[in-house]
Amino acid sequence: MSASVAGTAGRTGGDPGRPDRAPGAEADTDRRRRRRPFGAQPLGILFSAPYLIFVGIVFAYPVVFAVWMSFHDYFFTAPGAQVDRPFVGLDNYVTALSDPAVWRSFGNVGIFLLINVPLTVVLSIVLATALDRVVRARTFFRVAFYVPYVTASVAVVAVWLFLFSNTGLVNNALGPLAPDPSWLVNSSLAMPTIALFVTWKGLGFYILLYLAALQNVQRELYESVAVDGGGRIRQFFAVTVPGVRPATFLVVLLATITGANLFTEPYLLTNGGGPNGASTSPVLLIYQKGIEQQNPDVAAAIGVVLIVFVLVIALLQRRFVGREES
Numbered sequence: 288m289s290a291s292v293a294g295t296a297g298r299t300g301g302d303p304g305r306p307d308r309a310p311g312a313e314a315d316t317d318r319r320r321r322r323r324p325f326g327a328q329p330l331g332i333l334f335s336a337p338y339l340i341f342v343g344i345v346f347a348y349p350v351v352f353a354v355w356m357s358f359h360d361y362f363f364t365a366p367g368a369q370v371d372r373p374f375v376g377l378d379n380y381v382t383a384l385s386d387p388a389v390w391r392s393f394g395n396v397g398i399f400l401l402i403n404v405p406l407t408v409v410l411s412i413v414l415a416t417a418l419d420r421v422v423r424a425r426t427f428f429r430v431a432f433y434v435p436y437v438t439a440s441v442a443v444v445a446v447w448l449f450l451f452s453n454t455g456l457v458n459n460a461l462g463p464l465a466p467d468p469s470w471l472v473n474s475s476l477a478m479p480t481i482a483l484f485v486t487w488k489g490l491g492f493y494i495l496l497y498l499a500a501l502q503n504v505q506r507e508l509y510e511s512v513a514v515d516g517g518g519r520i521r522q523f524f525a526v527t528v529p530g531v532r533p534a535t536f537l538v539v540l541l542a543t544i545t546g547a548n549l550f551t552e553p554y555l556l557t558n559g560g561g562p563n564g565a566s567t568s569p570v571l572l573i574y575q576k577g578i579e580q581q582n583p584d585v586a587a588a589i590g591v592v593l594i595v596f597v598l599v600i601a602l603l604q605r606r607f608v609g610r611e612e613s
Contacts, residue, residue: 350594356587363581379588389589391564392572393596395478396547399568400600402482404542407493410486411538415497416527429498433491440488444555447484471557474565481552481566489545493538500534501527539604547597550574569593 357379359372383389418428435443450457451470458465466473470480508526517525528535549568553560559575560567567575569589577586 353587353590356584357591359584361584361587363583375584379584380592382585383588383592388564388567388572389569389592392567392569393593395564395566396549396568398478399482399485399549400543400546402479403486403546404539406482406486407489407542408535408538410490411493412497412528412531412535414490415494415501416523418494419498419501429491429494432494435488436491438488440551441555443488444484444552447556451480468562472562474562477557477562477566478553481549481556484556485546485549485552489542493542496534496538497531500531504530536604540601543600543604544597547593547600569596 358374358376360375361372362370364370414432418425418432421428448471449455452458453469453472455469458469466476470476504526508530509522512522512525548570550570553566553568553571554574557566560571570593573586573589573593576589577583
């Protein structure tokens with residue numbers, strides 16, 4: 288009997304324990320799928336349509352329009368006025384990239400990312416791991432970390448100005464060790480101080496991401512490491528860090544995108560990118576060029592360069608961080 292089954296499997300090339308499909312079954316399935324342009328569940332497109340429309344209007348259209356502006360001699364006019372906006376090719380990009388302020392703004396955001404992203408990842412995963420082990424007052428601590436994230440930036444900026452001003456609490460506590468000039472008016476310390484502020488403000492959101500990822504880490508793995516004599520530190524590096532690697536990639540990506548779009552913090556903390564442009568970000572420079580200096584075409588070119596900059600960083604992160612995840 289086994290020989291008969293084996294012979295049948297050999298003739299059909301299928302699994303002896305599974306009925307073979309008809310020769311044209313897969314082709315029929317593919318044809319049916321091709322007849323459904325909206326997939327097997329077209330109702331899902333209907334439910335997601337409001338969000339897709341929102342993304343198209345709020346995100347996709349402005350990006351496409353900015354690309355168009357960057358290749359034309361664009362300027363603001365009165366509503367309804369019809370004027371010529373000729374095609375200028377790469378002139379706006381040449382103007383933008385030949386401006387030292389543009390390169391300095393990208394250097395500033397590079398310094399910001401080098402401080403903010405690693406600090407965000409390390410503090411978030413450590414604090415999330417600690418909060419995951421807390422038994423008493425767990426909700427209180429989670430809410431306490433999340434409150435700064437949902438608080439208006441203007442309110443928390445006022446607190447940091449009070450702390451890091453020339454006569455603030457931090458300088459009074461440091462005494463003779465306080466920097467001169469002070470933190471936010473010091474060209475070397477302004478951007479690192481902003482990076483610390485953004486890290487502190489957004490920490491609660493990333494902690495929640497790690498807390499959600501920790502729920503998928505099997506507790507038996509911690510017990511296995513403990514049986515082998517591993518303590519809390521070994522459990523953290525052997526189980527926690529690999530177990531939340533997908534969340535780490537997401538945190539790195541979101542922190543990078545948030546940092547590249549930095550605007551509110553330098554605008555409020557350093558009075559518009561001071562001192563002397565030491566804390567100017569590309570988005571703040573886009574505002575200054577496009578709104579204050581009435582050069583929206585050059586500002587659009589800077590925005591397109593910023594998009595390419597973020598995409599390159601995201602691809603590099605996907606290649607190195609995401610490859611470890613897969």
